[in-house]
Each structure stands twice: as structure tokens, then as C-alpha cells.
Amino acid sequence: MRDNFDNFIKGLVKLSNAHCTEQEKPKAIIAIGEQGSGKEVLALQAQDELSHRGGSVLVGTDYYKSYTENYTSEISKNDIQATKNSEKEAKYLSDKVLDNAITNKNNVVINEKSENPYDYKEVTDKLHANGYEVEVRAMATPHEQSLIRNNTQYEDQKGNLGFSDHKTIKDFDPKSVEEILSSSESEKTADKVKVFDRVGNQVYTNELNPDKETWFQDPGATDTFKFETNKPLSKSEYQYNQVAWEQLVHMKSSAKAPKSEIEQTIAEKEAHKENKLTVDGVDKTEIGNLIIKSPDVYKGIQQGQLVDQDESQVLMKINRFTAIRYDRDKIQNAQDQELEIGQQLFMNHGGHGEYHLMDQKEAQQQLEQEQQISQAQNQQQQDLEQDFTR
Numbered sequence: 001m002r003d004n005f006d007n008f009i010k011g012l013v014k015l016s017n018a019h020c021t022e023q024e025k026p027k028a029i030i031a032i033g034e035q036g037s038g039k040e041v042l043a044l045q046a047q048d049e050l051s052h053r054g055g056s057v058l059v060g061t062d063y064y065k066s067y068t069e070n071y072t073s074e075i076s077k078n079d080i081q082a083t084k085n086s087e088k089e090a091k092y093l094s095d096k097v098l099d100n101a102i103t104n105k106n107n108v109v110i111n112e113k114s115e116n117p118y119d120y121k122e123v124t125d126k127l128h129a130n131g132y133e134v135e136v137r138a139m140a141t142p143h144e145q146s147l148i149r150n151n152t153q154y155e156d157q158k159g160n161l162g163f164s165d166h167k168t169i170k171d172f173d174p175k176s177v178e179e180i181l182s183s184s185e186s187e188k189t190a191d192k193v194k195v196f197d198r199v200g201n202q203v204y205t206n207e208l209n210p211d212k213e214t215w216f217q218d219p220g221a222t223d224t225f226k227f228e229t230n231k232p233l234s235k236s237e238y239q240y241n242q243v244a245w246e247q248l249v250h251m252k253s254s255a256k257a258p259k260s261e262i263e264q265t266i267a268e269k270e271a272h273k274e275n276k277l278t279v280d281g282v283d284k285t286e287i288g289n290l291i292i293k294s295p296d297v298y299k300g301i302q303q304g305q306l307v308d309q310d311e312s313q314v315l316m317k318i319n320r321f322t323a324i325r326y327d328r329d330k331i332q333n334a335q336d337q338e339l340e341i342g343q344q345l346f347m348n349h350g351g352h353g354e355y356h357l358m359d360q361k362e363a364q365q366q367l368e369q370e371q372q373i374s375q376a377q378n379q380q381q382q383d384l385e386q387d388f389t390r
Contacts, residue, residue: 012096016101017055017104020057020107021055021106022054022105023105023106024105026054027108028107028124029050029108030112030123030190031110031138032136032138032180034139034174035146035150036151037145037198038196038200039137043060050107050109054106056108056109057098057108058109059094059111061112063111110123120180120183120189134189135191136184137194138193138195140195140228140229142230142231143229148245174226178225185206192205195221197228201360201361204221206219287307287315290321291323292323293324295326295353301347301349301358302316304319305317306343307342309328309341313326313328326355332354334356335359344360346360
């Protein structure tokens, strides 16, 4: 233990919220997802958003490793061992920073590992007990993409600096994130939930109504996360990943990495070689078990996966059990999108039996506008009820 450790802690927590102001209604944004998925970007975006409303304190074990004893001196000798040795103290420092932020009612952005849903519930319970609004943002990235990003970042930094912060993701279990998302809605451990796809587009948002008992829409964060992480790669994504694997092997070879590491990377590349979207990749038996619905049953924007098509019809799967069959000549495709099996579709069900194929950004904007209108109507109704009871 270093000398004057208590004074060091006091100095660190004071530094962590130096540019933050106390909030009457503080907000906590929690980024979850696999290491290398891009959730770090979600955390930085959250910090940028909160910079306009009192700033925020960044919380997470990885951010405080460099403050641990002997980390900077050990990492250049053995980065893997240095990372392991720093974990416990870095977690302790991160927890102290969070406790200080809560005491001072500062906004917080939390980017911790997502392995333990119980830790998540403990944190959200503490935040809610101290008057925080809690928002969870999940990055839904396929494991292969995360693996490539994580390894490439590590090798790139090691090549430039001679060492890097080693982050392993081999033991990641997506069920932990799914469980967190499920409890966020079913147990209301969060006030707002968002899911982002592999390129950072927001594909799902839901929040508690003003009554804090019901959700704006039926909970679907977990299903959206599963859909996005298991969605087959497009042809261009597959080609990009194959090139990225080749570059990663070259980087490891140039850095004179152990032969076992290089062989492991080659094995991982081969293991993902067939993870490509093809017509044969869709299980025809599964399609046969789906309940096929008429488009007229649904209103508004419907989101799903294209699982089958021919010259006259298109079949879009909207959940595990149900699909919608569209007549191709009834679909208005203003942007002339080329449809591929496995593609995510956003279909706006208008009147007169016509269906508008929208791009993801356009659909999300319309959904957000509808949500804002609904919230305004709810607020107006609440105001009227309050006026009536006065």
C-alpha cells in the first residue's frame, strides 16, 4: 500500500468532479456491451451530452488503472500481468469516485464491465435512492466485430508505444447484457433504455411514462439486442472483417508476438469465415413455423428482419414467432433500396394498403417525433388533472 493512501484518494475524487456542478435532478448514463463493441464511444457521447447540463463524472475500472500503484512501471515490462494486478485497486478507486459523485449530486457516466447483473442492480438501486434518473445504453455488436476491434486496438498501441492496456473479452457472455436489459424494463432498474447497433445507430428506445409504473412502449430491449448481435454480416461487412483479420495477423507478426497468439488469431479468422449472409443461411424450417400475418393488422412503423422474398412477395420477421407478408407491388421504395435476406427493414404502414420502406435514420427520427408528441400529450393531461384537483 502506498504512503498517504487516504490523502491520495481524497485528491483523486476531488479531481474527478472538478468541472461538475451539483444537480437538483442528477442523471446517470450507464454504457453496457462487450469489450471492443464500441460502448466506450457511447460513454464519451454521454459525457458530451451532459457537458451542457452541469458536466459529469466518468466512472469505470479501466479509467483508473493508471492511478494504481506500480501500474505505470509494470505495464512496459508485462502489460498482461500489470493489467491483472491493477484490477482490484482500480475498481476500488472507481467506486470511491462514484460514491463521491453521488454525495455531491453530480451527473455520472458509468462504463464498467457488464459481466455481473447483480453489481448493476446494486448500483442502480443506489442511484435511484439518491434521486438519480438512470439511463442504460447498450451497444449491440456481433462478437467477431468486437474481437477484431479489441485486438486491433491492443496491437496498434503496442506497436506504437511498446505496450498497451490488455483487455480480454474471451469470457464475455452476452446473456449478462441481456439480463441487464431485461431487468431494466421488467424491474424498472432504469428510467430509460436505448440500444445501438454495430455502427452506432440508435435502433431502440423506451422510457418510463410519468407515472413511473408503465413504459412508453412494450418492453423489447432484450430482443432488439439479441437481433442486432446475431444478425448475419452483409457481404461488405464480411469482406471488411476478412481484411481486418489479415491485417491483425500481420500486426502480430511484425510485433514478434508469440507463435501461439498468431495461430490463435488465424484460427479465429477461419472460425468466422462462414459467418456471412446467404440465402441458405435462413432456416426454411423456422420460416415454416412462423405465424404469418397480414400487414393490415399493424399500424405505424414496423421493424423486422427480411427472411424470405421472391418476385411477388416479401416476408419480414418481427419477433421469434411472427412474420408479416407484403405484396411487393404494395411496397413504396422511394430510395430504391436493394433488399437482401437478413436485412433489417423499417416499414411504415400508411393508409390505403400502402407500405413505405424507410431507412433506419428516417424511421428513428419519426419514432422519436411520435414519442415527443405522446410525452407532450401525457404532460398536458397531467397538467389538466392537476388544475382540476386544485
